[in-house]
Amino acid sequence: MSFTLTVNGTAHDVDVEPETPLLWVLRDVIGLTGTKYGCGIAQCGACTVHIDGQPQKSCNVNAAAASGRQITTIEGLSADASHPVQQAWVEHTVPQCGYCQSGQIMSAVALLNATPNPSDSDINSAMAGNICRCATYPAIRTAIHAAADKMKKI
Amino acid sequence: MTMTHVDISRRTFIRTAIAAGGGMILGFSIPGLPKALAATAPGAAWMLDDDGTEINAWLTIDKDSIVTVRCPHTEMGQGGMTSVAIMIAEELDIPWDNVRAVMASANRHVTEGEVYVNMSTGGSNLVRNRHPHIMQAGASARERLKEAAAQAWGVSRADVTAKQGKLTSGDKSASYGEFAEAAAGVTLAEEPKIKAYGDWWLAGTPVKRIEVAHKVDGSAIYPIDVRLPGMVFAAVKACPVPGGKLKSFDFSAIKDRPGVIAAVELKQKGEELANADLRSGVAVVADNYYRAKIALALMPIEWDYGPGVDNSTAKMDGLAQELLGQDAEQVEEVRGDPRPILASAGKTVSGDFHRPYESHVSMCPPTAVANVTPEKVEVWSYTQNVAATLLLAADQAGRDPKDVFVHATYQGGAFGNGNQNDVPRQAVEISKQIGKPVLAIWSREEDVMQDRSRPPVWSRMTADIGSDGLPTAMLIRAVGESVNPGYADRNLANMPYMVPNFRYERHAVPSHIPIGPHRAPGANNNVFMLEQFVDEVALAGGWDPLDWRIKMTEGNEPWQRVLLKMKEIGGFTTDLPKGQGMGIGIAEDHGSIVGVIATVEVSRRGNLFVDKCLVVANSGYVLNTRGAEEQCFSAVGWELSHALFGGLTMENGQFTNVNFDNYKMLRMPDMPEVETVFALSEDQWWGGFGEPAGPPSPAAVANAIFFATGKRVRSTPIIKHDLSWS
16 A cells, blocks of 8 residues: 655655555655664553654554654654753663664653753653663653753753 | 655765665665764675775775774674774874764685674673774774875874874875775785874764664664565574474464464574573464564464473572572682671671673664575674674574675674574574575563573672771672573672672572673672662671761772762762662672762652762773763663563473563653762773663662661662651
8 A cells, every 4th residue: 555654754655465564664665774673562662653743652553544744753853863861861871772862862851842841750751661671761861851941942 | 664865975974875786775764964963883784885995994995084993892882883993093093074984894704714803792891802803903094094095195104193183294195095905905014003092082072873863764774673575574483492392383373374474493403501592482473563563362272391490480489599508619709707706796788689680682682684596695684793693693593604794784683682592593593494585583581481591599798897887897698590600799799898708609590591791790680689788797897988988999990090089979868858768779780880869859758859960980091981881871771670670480390471561661750860970990891881880870870779768779670669657
């Protein structure tokens, strides 16, 4: 089945089974590999993208269901890694192995868009769906607070 | 496929590359980073910068004095790339802002007489055991720059100084870049000694990771992200009971499914499954991974499960419980004989402990890309040693190693599992058979089922308490599994507390599950058991647990330094209101002694909150204090994840909880605050940092739980214990 996905503002015609998870269409068909596979069952958050601004685990979204909606991946968050969350991630050297961090960043951006000044409790709730085996959680928490400060100044 | 190709300046050091002869083109969206975020290592980490002059195999210097360090070791999150760059820059004496890093060539190492000495990455070895030859490479380059300048200026090398990228002698001055080509031709009569501690300007300070900018925009390339023209995707399945064999499969049932290209049998070479052999299994190849995965799941497969199918968690546990009551013949450590003392009618303390199988579950599951062509074999793989992977790939392809190229990508974690994993063999075998470049991916379920797991351990510890409240005799009887039972010995046979009569002995129960190193192997399980037991011994003798440890390690300077610092700054007390507790644990692992003080709260209903872990570390020296702190909280989180939530269960020879829905991990709300304090001996020995903060942490938490609730937690996962109190 052929349908159109709008990813980071660009329309892509894809021809896959409609139930193919969005994750694999992004990675293997469209070629955007920043969104990662970690579990395939919506438990680890490595595949988190935004659909119409909401964080979604793309391994758990049928690609055809995302047609006609705005999909944003880590590659589309900014043109030059200048999003305040990305800047905070670099300044506080959050990533270790880095594999989960696309998902962590997409969840953090969604949190800050909805809650500009999050408490630690807000961070716990919003980030609980993203596993990091390097346990960079303390650095993520610090960087989210730092990004919140940056976003206030913009 | 949509990819963005952008002209890339050498300054930002991100390159779109066309590999020589291979026609391989990789594209990256280039983030034109603002200066503050300038990337100093490429997203495709194996792509060598060829603009500079090679001074030796370890580094190049370009005309602008930009130094590119080639890192022979895997960057799997531990900061190894940064550590290598620091060691080179320290000796070379070049401003840190002028340092770039790439991954070294495994092919060069293999074909040029092991020019990087050793490319393996593990055992927290990179700094503590490899700094002599890595720093030597930087020192040698510095002296050759000085010699080149000395020859040009007609002075002696001793009259030339090399500092922060500048060579000077009297009124003469030049940049390193100006003398790079001349230095490349210099041979030194004698190689310089490396710097002593105290002469450092960069080492020992907090340095930020060098590759981090590519890990915030999706441009860091892991094996699963490599894309080659014409590449296809493979889903693989080895026998779900390790050691079993493929009997048959029916490709005709799936061959007409969309995108399906082939099914490939994977043949184990040896009769018995050996480390690093290809496991018996089958792969389905399709034009995207999801199609391959679904087709593999639908393909009828028959297995000969082999003898492992009779094994289970219950069976192993039952056998281990029997063995705990029997003398063991394998005796690893004896001082005096505790047995007659323990048999007499004195005051004794005893406890049984257990840790289950665990899996590594690195966030990027094992994956590999292989492209087997008549000219050469190229591989990008899950690994902790690209040179070892090169030899595996050459063996599988039946090719001369000089024609095999294993390119070092970033690793999405590895934690010990990157040694001898067979996914590169699978990718090579599939590519060889179908004649196309292929990306082989293990599903998360396959990852857990085929992992070289962390072994289980059981133990019974018994001690006799003398009239002074200190132990006179102690017997540790451990039960390991049969594949690699020696893991049970670590930190138990050589436990540091000077009990006059001590015996460590070990049984093994049969198992078929492959075993491998897992972040702080052995220590990760055993410290949980030992450090709880010594708390019990201390309390039975009327001793404060921290004072007991100080007393029992008298004369052991590295331990005393940590324990006394814990006493000085930790605020440790056993006198908190019920529901709150502090606990301690300490261990030596990979050369470092690390103590942890955990602070916990337990609600009346038994909900556990680990508030804080204070880490006190003695590694002798520290190369990068920021990197060390990052590894400390990482290792604390790692071990608490397994101890609080983990534990694999096995039925019919296969693990049953094989994804994150029922194999639980520590998440953001579970992570304690971690504070790291260094208490360094600075006495001519080095310890590592990738692992040692892990093992004491669960023991500290369990001891804290005891003080909060009065309940001893002698097995994991802790979350399965009833911690309620009233």
